[in-house]
Amino acid sequence: MKINMVEKYTFKFYIAVCTVCLSFFQSCNSGKKSKVNLDPDPLNQILDNYVNDGTWPFLYSKIEDGFTGRVVYEHLAINKEFFPNLFIDGNTWMRIWSMSKLITITIAMDLVEDGLITLKDPVSNYIPEFTDLMVAIDKDGESIASSRLTNFDCPHNIIESDSIMIINHLLNHRAGFYYALTPSKCLNFQIASKKILNSKNGEELIEILSSLPLIQQPGESYFYGLNTTVLGLVLERATGKSLNDLFKERIGDAYGIKGLSYVKPNDIKLIPGYTGRDGVLREVRDGELDIFGGDVPRYYPEDKLFLGGEGMLGTANGYIEFMRYLFFKNQDSFLNKNTIKMMFSEPNVEKNDYGYNTGFGMYLTSKTHEYEKDILRVGGYEKTGSWVDRKNNLIGVLFSQANETRDKEGLANRMEQDFKKELYRQLNK
Numbered sequence: 001m002k003i004n005m006v007e008k009y010t011f012k013f014y015i016a017v018c019t020v021c022l023s024f025f026q027s028c029n030s031g032k033k034s035k036v037n038l039d040p041d042p043l044n045q046i047l048d049n050y051v052n053d054g055t056w057p058f059l060y061s062k063i064e065d066g067f068t069g070r071v072v073y074e075h076l077a078i079n080k081e082f083f084p085n086l087f088i089d090g091n092t093w094m095r096i097w098s099m100s101k102l103i104t105i106t107i108a109m110d111l112v113e114d115g116l117i118t119l120k121d122p123v124s125n126y127i128p129e130f131t132d133l134m135v136a137i138d139k140d141g142e143s144i145a146s147s148r149l150t151n152f153d154c155p156h157n158i159i160e161s162d163s164i165m166i167i168n169h170l171l172n173h174r175a176g177f178y179y180a181l182t183p184s185k186c187l188n189f190q191i192a193s194k195k196i197l198n199s200k201n202g203e204e205l206i207e208i209l210s211s212l213p214l215i216q217q218p219g220e221s222y223f224y225g226l227n228t229t230v231l232g233l234v235l236e237r238a239t240g241k242s243l244n245d246l247f248k249e250r251i252g253d254a255y256g257i258k259g260l261s262y263v264k265p266n267d268i269k270l271i272p273g274y275t276g277r278d279g280v281l282r283e284v285r286d287g288e289l290d291i292f293g294g295d296v297p298r299y300y301p302e303d304k305l306f307l308g309g310e311g312m313l314g315t316a317n318g319y320i321e322f323m324r325y326l327f328f329k330n331q332d333s334f335l336n337k338n339t340i341k342m343m344f345s346e347p348n349v350e351k352n353d354y355g356y357n358t359g360f361g362m363y364l365t366s367k368t369h370e371y372e373k374d375i376l377r378v379g380g381y382e383k384t385g386s387w388v389d390r391k392n393n394l395i396g397v398l399f400s401q402a403n404e405t406r407d408k409e410g411l412a413n414r415m416e417q418d419f420k421k422e423l424y425r426q427l428n429k
Contacts, residue, residue: 036065036392038073042422047077050415054079054281056383056400057274060088061419062316063396066328072394082283086271090317091259093268094401095297097310097380099319101228102361103247103260104308105171106326108231109339109360110250117238119168123175123230126237129210130165134158135176136187136213144184145176145216145223154186158213165218170231172359176214178225180293187215192293201304202233202243222357232308243306255325255334259318262306264299270313273382276406289403291381310381316397319386323395327376327388344376371424385416392427 047059058078064071076088111117117126124131136156138147144156169175180188191212199205209230215223232243239246244262251257264270273284287294297311305311325334335343343360351357355365358376365375379385383400398416405415 036072036394036427038063038423038426040073040075042426043073043419044075044077046415046418046422047075050418051077051079055276055405055415057082057281057402058086058088059398059400059415060092060316061396061398062090062320063394063423064320064324066324066388066390066393066395069324073396079281082274082281083271088271090320091315092271093259093265093313093315094271094384094399095273095380095382096312096314096319096384097291097382098228099314099378099380099384099386100307100312101309102378103251103312103322104228104232104235104243105343105361106335107243107246107250108167108171108235109335109343111235111238113336113339117167117234119166119171121167123165123167123170123234126234127206127210127230129206133161133165133176133210134213135161135217136184136215143214143216143220144182144187145221147183154184156184156186156213161214161217163218163220167231167234168359169218170227170234171361172357173222173224173227174219175227175230176216176218176220176223176225177209177227177230178215178223179291181291182215184215187213188293192290195293195295197292197295197297197305199305202236202306205229205305206233226309228309228361229307229311232306235308236306242304243308251322251325251334257318257321257325259315260322261313262299262311263301263303264313270299271401274400274402275404276402277404279406281402281406284403289381314384316399319397320395323386323388327390327395328393370421371428372420389427396423 047061050056051059058076060076061073062071063073074090078086078088108117112119135158136144137159138144138156140147142148165175178187178191180192182188194208194212196205196208199208209226215225235246236243241249247260247262252260273289274281275284275288277288289296291310297307299313326340330340344358344362344364355363355369358364361378363377365372365377367374374391376388377385382403385399386395386397388395398419
């Protein structure tokens with residue numbers, strides 16, 4: 001029998017309290033400890049080297065046991081020339097960008113469990129303004145997402161959509177929304193000119209997006225973009241509540257998770273962004289974080305626009321605690337086991353030799369990967385990332401605030417590969 005909303009959240013609160021109490025007594029009485037012990041020195045040296053050579057402004061990593069919360073590893077490498085007086089730890093607030101997506105998707109799945117939405121629902125059921133969305137095509141009649149052209153003709157031809165966009169397309173990035181980073185200068189300019197981050201709320205954002213063409217027919221293929229932000233708009237329409245209130249009600253306040261917010265806490269000054277796009281690491285200038293065409297979220301308390309795909313601030317401790325409830329302390333109080341299994345055990349989009357996009361906000365590395373086998377990962381635009389190792393019961397984060405390194409993505413990938421190789425060399429011994 002389906003319990004009502006009051007009963008469900010009373011039950012959730014009861015389970016959360018019991019879980020905390022049980023964890024306390026277990027830690028006091030049983031003396032149970034994680035089996036994982038790491039030698040920090042080689043890991044520290046890797047992070048230090050990539051900061052000292054001017055690749056990253058800082059790198060902060062923390063790894064905890066998923067069940068007990070015991071800190072298995074923690075280290076800060078920081079460039080004192082950029083930050084002579086800055087201390088960074090697990091409670092330091094940072095822009096986490098696309099790490100917001102997993103949080104929005106878990107809220108959506110919670111609503112699915114409550115029967116308020118289904119993944120097969122047409123998006124237009126909740127946002128009728130999207131009923132007549134158009135699609136941009138190239139001169140050969142192909143959608144821009146699938147076009148083989150390297151120099152896109154401008155302006156594009158615009159045609160009517162011939163497919164029904166469903167909620168699941170928003171989760172797995174097949175809906176057709178995009179960032180100002182597409183292969184098409186026309187589409188990039190068009191979305192940038194709309195200044196979507198100046199929208200007062202989700203209703204104004206819906207109005208803007210309804211005037212923009214999609215980059216492909218809904219369901220056509222995987223194309224990374226604003227899809228999860230649109231999912232947040234659907235959730236607001238479906239419940240009559242803001243995404244901020246939904247997060248508090250179903251995750252933040254419900255489980256006492258601190259360190260995640262759409263609003264910048266009082267007296268907190270965010271770390272400036274850095275880039276190495278000119279070959280030298282420097283502070284980002286206005287307009288260079290161009291995912292929206294140059295604007296960035298403001299995180300003001302008075303703002304009513306909440307971006308489900310990019311709009312959260314977070315701390316390392318806050319995100320680790322969110323992951324802990326999702327994967328280790330859940331006990332069916334948040335999402336049930338069948339939902340979790342569907343979300344993270346059945347890869348269904350963007351498969352390659354390295355792993356899979358699960359279609360639910362995370363990336364699952366291949367079971368045959370060289371060192372990082374069957375690991376769930378999530379990351380953000382300025383090099384914030386978290387991963388879950390279910391074999392070793394670990395949750396890790398690796399944070400910075402830089403969107404590009406000196407050779408674009410090469411050194412970024414190399415740093416994380418070096419770090420993970422050493423980590424799993426030790427874990428697999």
